Amino acid sequence: MSAGTARVGAVIRKELAEFRRNRLIVTTAAVLPVLFLIGPTASMLTIKASALSTALDKRVDYALFLPLLVPVLVPTLMSAYSVVGEREQGTLEPVLTTPVSGAELVIGKAAAIFMPAVALGYLIFGVFVAITQLAASSPVAAAVRQAPQLPAALVFIPLLAAWSIWVGLAISTRVSDTRVAQQLSVLGSLPPAALAALMSFQVISPTFGLAAALAGGLLVIDCAACLVVARLFDRERLITGVRAGRRSTAPATSRGTRPSSELNSHP
Amino acid sequence: MSGDSTLHAGRDETGTARTGRVVRRPPPGPAAPAAIEVSHLTKVFGGRTAVSDVSFSVAGGEVFGFLGPNGAGKTTTVRILGTLISPTSGSATVAGIPVGPASAAEIRQRISVMPESPGLYQRLTVTENLEYFARLYGLPRRQARISEALAAVGLSDRAHDLAGSLSKGLRQRTALARSLLNEPAVMFLDEPTSGLDPVAAHEVLGLIDALRDRGVTVFLTTHRLDEAERLCDRVAIMSTSLRTIGRPDDLRQELFSTSLDVTVAVALPEPGRVFGGLPAVQGWKAVGPPDGGPAGYVLTVSDAAQAAPAVTRALVAAGADVLSIAQSRHTLEDVYLELVGDAGERSR
Numbered sequence: 145m146s147a148g149t150a151r152v153g154a155v156i157r158k159e160l161a162e163f164r165r166n167r168l169i170v171t172t173a174a175v176l177p178v179l180f181l182i183g184p185t186a187s188m189l190t191i192k193a194s195a196l197s198t199a200l201d202k203r204v205d206y207a208l209f210l211p212l213l214v215p216v217l218v219p220t221l222m223s224a225y226s227v228v229g230e231r232e233q234g235t236l237e238p239v240l241t242t243p244v245s246g247a248e249l250v251i252g253k254a255a256a257i258f259m260p261a262v263a264l265g266y267l268i269f270g271v272f273v274a275i276t277q278l279a280a281s282s283p284v285a286a287a288v289r290q291a292p293q294l295p296a297a298l299v300f301i302p303l304l305a306a307w308s309i310w311v312g313l314a315i316s317t318r319v320s321d322t323r324v325a326q327q328l329s330v331l332g333s334l335p336p337a338a339l340a341a342l343m344s345f346q347v348i349s350p351t352f353g354l355a356a357a358l359a360g361g362l363l364v365i366d367c368a369a370c371l372v373v374a375r376l377f378d379r380e381r382l383i384t385g386v387r388a389g390r391r392s393t394a395p396a397t398s399r400g401t402r403p404s405s406e407l408n409s410h411p
Numbered sequence: 412m413s414g415d416s417t418l419h420a421g422r423d424e425t426g427t428a429r430t431g432r433v434v435r436r437p438p439p440g441p442a443a444p445a446a447i448e449v450s451h452l453t454k455v456f457g458g459r460t461a462v463s464d465v466s467f468s469v470a471g472g473e474v475f476g477f478l479g480p481n482g483a484g485k486t487t488t489v490r491i492l493g494t495l496i497s498p499t500s501g502s503a504t505v506a507g508i509p510v511g512p513a514s515a516a517e518i519r520q521r522i523s524v525m526p527e528s529p530g531l532y533q534r535l536t537v538t539e540n541l542e543y544f545a546r547l548y549g550l551p552r553r554q555a556r557i558s559e560a561l562a563a564v565g566l567s568d569r570a571h572d573l574a575g576s577l578s579k580g581l582r583q584r585t586a587l588a589r590s591l592l593n594e595p596a597v598m599f600l601d602e603p604t605s606g607l608d609p610v611a612a613h614e615v616l617g618l619i620d621a622l623r624d625r626g627v628t629v630f631l632t633t634h635r636l637d638e639a640e641r642l643c644d645r646v647a648i649m650s651t652s653l654r655t656i657g658r659p660d661d662l663r664q665e666l667f668s669t670s671l672d673v674t675v676a677v678a679l680p681e682p683g684r685v686f687g688g689l690p691a692v693q694g695w696k697a698v699g700p701p702d703g704g705p706a707g708y709v710l711t712v713s714d715a716a717q718a719a720p721a722v723t724r725a726l727v728a729a730g731a732d733v734l735s736i737a738q739s740r741h742t743l744e745d746v747y748l749e750l751v752g753d754a755g756e757r758s759r
Binding site for chain 1: 456457490493494495496497516517519520522523524525526528529530531532533534535539543544546547548549586589
């Protein structure tokens with residue numbers, strides 16, 4: 145294992161340990177997914193088998209859209225906090241004095257949020273599908289099983305989660321207040337969520353080609369965002385709140401030091 | 412602080428810090444290679460100059476005090492040398508490596524910086540905090556290093572406590588253990604006793620003093636002059652620019668003339684006749700209120716050893732009841748106030 149990989153692993157391990165120890169974070173992060181599971185599931189279980197196919201399709205569109213918000217919203221607040229929060233707690237500066245690079249730090253933090261967010265997204269979808277297949281009427285179960293959004297969700301959950309994480313991290317490395325970071329990150333996570341909504345509700349026809357193109361585009365954006373966030377990670381800005389200035393080549397003038405003969409001498 | 416004494420620190424069997432005034436090890440000689448070289452370092456934030464044209468060097472194994480009032484540029488200098496921020500102009504080498512973006516990671520591998528705030532993860536245990544940093548440094552034998560570092564600061568029995576449950580003093584010791592993990596060539600300690608009660612501060616200072624025995628170069632920023640005087644081989648006094656640098660004794664001698672403090676039971680009727688013409692006495696002034704009680708005089712002398720017996724004889728001959736004759740002792744605080752006191756007042 146290279147030193148860089150080991151340091152990324154160290155960051156992931158530390159972040160996950162902190163999540164585990166902070167039960168409030170785990171609990172509050174679970175509230176939204178549970179709500180997004182209960183609502184659509186109840187909607188599927190209460191629709192009558194005799195409902196018109198258009199009404200059923202609309203319910204399925206709605207039911208499969210809401211869980212898609214889990215990988216968008218859950219990681220947003222965590223990633224928005226991850227850098228500026230450490231800065232406010234005073235734990236960032238000691239870390240920055242170690243050999244860890246900015247890229248290693250942000251990749252480790254992103255991975256530590258990505259894994260549980262994606263796992264939670266898949267879990268919500270899995271539980272929703274399992275309940276509808278076991279408890280819903282046959283036409284409803286079949287409509288869910290055959291919905292094109294289902295395979296799309298498998299692809300889009302990690303891509304949407306990655307988008308939200310990189311947006312949150314980018315903002316977290318540039319602002320000095322956690323609340324500002326979280327508000328901006330929520331706004332930043334809306335565009336892909338809006339796109340998913342348009343496709344889920346068939347405002348845009350979700351053809352396979354369009355979905356594939358969007359997925360590819362999102363993948364490229366996520367990869368580029370990783371590089372951009374790593375470059376945005378400026379130690380000086382994070383420590384002082386001021387970005388690194390240009391170096392002057394002109395020597396500064398000496399003033400007010402005494403005794404001058406002492407300077408540059410060893411004891 | 413006399414020139415031939417020092418504080419040696421260690422741990423007793425219970426892990427409690429103990430300190431005692433034993434033998435002052437001479438500071439590293441001129442032959443010792445420089446651990447830190449700073450040349451014309453300047454840092455400007457926007458339109459505000461935080462550090463202006465600072466130059467100095469610190470020898471390997473030296474305990475170097477960096478003193479100055481709040482906002483004097485001490486922390487900024489440490490951050491530049493710790494490769495956290497870049498200088499606006501000037502240059503520096505740390506542990507023999509030029510400070511710059513290309514060498515930053517290499518420098519960080521060989522130094523440690525203990526910021527003013529311990530910066531521990533409250534929900535992780537002491538060991539987990541240290542393990543995180545051991546992994547970031549890529550250290551082999553992680554568990555052994557962590558055990559050694561905890562033992563060095565007397566925290567072995569608190570290894571599995573949550574950092575958030577520790578007192579401020581113990582957190583500071585944990586931060587010190589974290590700084591020892593990578594066996595640094597140079598340690599930067601930024602206000603390590605800030606906010607600690609006297610007992611906790613005493614323990615932390617004892618631990619810092621023990622670093623001498625490890626041969627670690629210690630760069631200590633503080634505005635607590637007593638601890639600088641107690642610990643440091645040399646000190647630099649900073650107030651945006653460097654005001655002075657040297658051994659505390661040398662600075663005292665440079666700034667203050669030698670003098671004798673004389674106290675007699677009753678004010679002398681004609682002190683000029685008593686002190687005038689005495690060998691090695693250059694001048695005198697009365698400092699006590701002439702209200703019939705004990706009176707004080709400060710005599711400026713060229714050689715205290717020669718002047719003191721002559722002054723004693725002259726006072727006895729004049730019929731004075733001598734209460735005390737002592738050589739004036741100027742502290743590092745006197746030096747500090749002489750150099751930055753006015754500037755400090757103005758900045759407040």
